[in-house]
Amino acid sequence: MKHLTILVPDVQTANSTIACIVGAYQIFTGANNYWEKKGNNPLFKIETAGVAEESSFINGLLTIKPQVNISSLKKTDLILIPSLNPEFKTALKGNVLLIDWFREQYKSGAEVASMCTGAFMLASSGLLEKRSCSIHWNSADNFRSLFPGVHLKTEKLITDEHGIYTNGGGYSFLNLLLYLIEKYYDRETAIYCSKIFQVEIDRQTQSAFTIFTGQKSHGDDVVIQAQKYMEDNFYEKISVEDLSKRFAVGRRNFDRRFIKATGNTPIEYLQRVKIESAKKAFETTRKTINEVMYEVGYSDVKAFREIFRKLTGISPLDYKNKYNKDIGNGIYS
Structure with missing residues (x-):
């Protein structure tokens, strides 16, 4: 035994x-x-x-x-x-x-x-x-x-x-x-x-159960400012080149510092912020997949679906159906 x-x-x-x-x-x-x-x-x-x-x-x-x-x-x-x-x-x-x-x-x-x-x-x-x-x-x-x-x-x-x-x-x-x-x-x-x-x-x-909040206890003030900027403007087109210029840091150095501080590349971080916003919209509103997609800054349905599935493990539609079943009962009407 x-x-x-x-x-x-x-x-x-x-x-x-x-x-x-x-x-x-x-x-x-x-x-x-x-x-x-x-x-x-x-x-x-x-x-x-x-x-x-x-x-x-x-x-x-x-x-x-x-x-x-x-x-x-x-x-x-x-x-x-x-x-x-x-x-x-x-x-x-x-x-x-x-x-x-x-x-x-x-x-x-x-x-x-x-x-x-x-x-x-x-x-x-x-x-x-x-x-x-x-x-x-x-x-x-x-x-x-x-x-x-x-x-x-x-x-x-x-x-x-x-x-x-x-x-x-x-x-x-x-x-x-x-x-x-x-x-x-x-x-x-x-x-x-x-x-x-x-x-x-x-x-x-x-x-699917993860709530993305972002690692901010790292002590790098420049990265914290960049995180806040992305979180406040995620629906706009933001490039890493623009971010590095905005905060007066060389592109390569900016990438290195961001990864060290957050565990994500700037692009990955921005994707997570966008998808977290999309998740909340699916949970609490009647908006369609396309409406939410455009609101969080995506214009390509296939790309949005792929990134959403990569980060949550399920499709946007499955997520909406899983967490928003009460909408049909008029709770959000």
């Missing part, structure tokens, strides 16, 4: 930490039960593990007593790291011990998966260096500044590299659990869990 360890941190936790712990325990237990009903032995022994006798969550509203202390766990096969406080800066106290432990377990052959902002703890171990990682889009800027050597893929719902798994934000950790169940059990068991727990299976992207 394999061993599954669900970590229970005692510091730097968030309200979502307990949801990840309980959700993972429940869904893997459900997979084990179904596996047994098919005539198999349970695949995993599932245990919660930590460094403290108990951990408190949601301002003391709930507590969890880990079933085992990590010091007594000499061997495990799969480790799940729950979400943490998104204001994470550096690992503290008990989390340092957890990091040291799962790093050694990984070296001994265990696989490790982080749920949402649990990626901060995973990255602190060094195991994500030069590897892909997903995280909640709202924590991406902080993560990028702390771990520049990690290849952040916020558009992806799940990453899977060399026995290390990460996933996007919120309750999408449930999709990661289904992914792992299919990988360790089989497709049939994953589908069963999907139906029992009513979690959509095979989701690949979190792009």
Whole structure:
């Protein structure tokens, strides 16, 4: 029988930490039960593990007593790291011990998966260096500044590299659990869990859920001015050459500074601003695809559709239908 360890941190936790712990325990237990009903032995022994006798969550509203202390766990096969406080800066106290432990377990052959902002703890171990990682889009800027050597893929719902798994934000950790169940059990068991727990299976992207706000905590005043100009005038024709001249910076230097500060090229940033405005229009107005397209500064329908799909994962029409179903009931009339 394999061993599954669900970590229970005692510091730097968030309200979502307990949801990840309980959700993972429940869904893997459900997979084990179904596996047994098919005539198999349970695949995993599932245990919660930590460094403290108990951990408190949601301002003391709930507590969890880990079933085992990590010091007594000499061997495990799969480790799940729950979400943490998104204001994470550096690992503290008990989390340092957890990091040291799962790093050694990984070296001994265990696989490790982080749920949402649990990626901060995973990255602190060094195991994500030069590897892909997903995280909640709202924590991406902080993560990028702390771990520049990690290849952040916020558009992806799940990453899977060399026995290390990460996933996007919120309750999408449930999709990661289904992914792992299919990988360790089989497709049939994953589908069963999907139906029992009513979690959509095979989701690949979190792009449609992203709200683009732009990275502005970088401290480059020229880039901040350029960002503000693009956000205020995105519907006009703006070239990078015009921007560099406007702010008296050479074109090559402007590109370099902009990418370093925001993680996007100026063109990519402008596209994201335009598409974010288009998304809001689709969500809250009766405007047609073409009307919105022209308002955000596009004149080519094909180009608009391609860029919209690239940044959100779905077409403009699908996005409008997904998020604007109440318009037909007269809410915005």
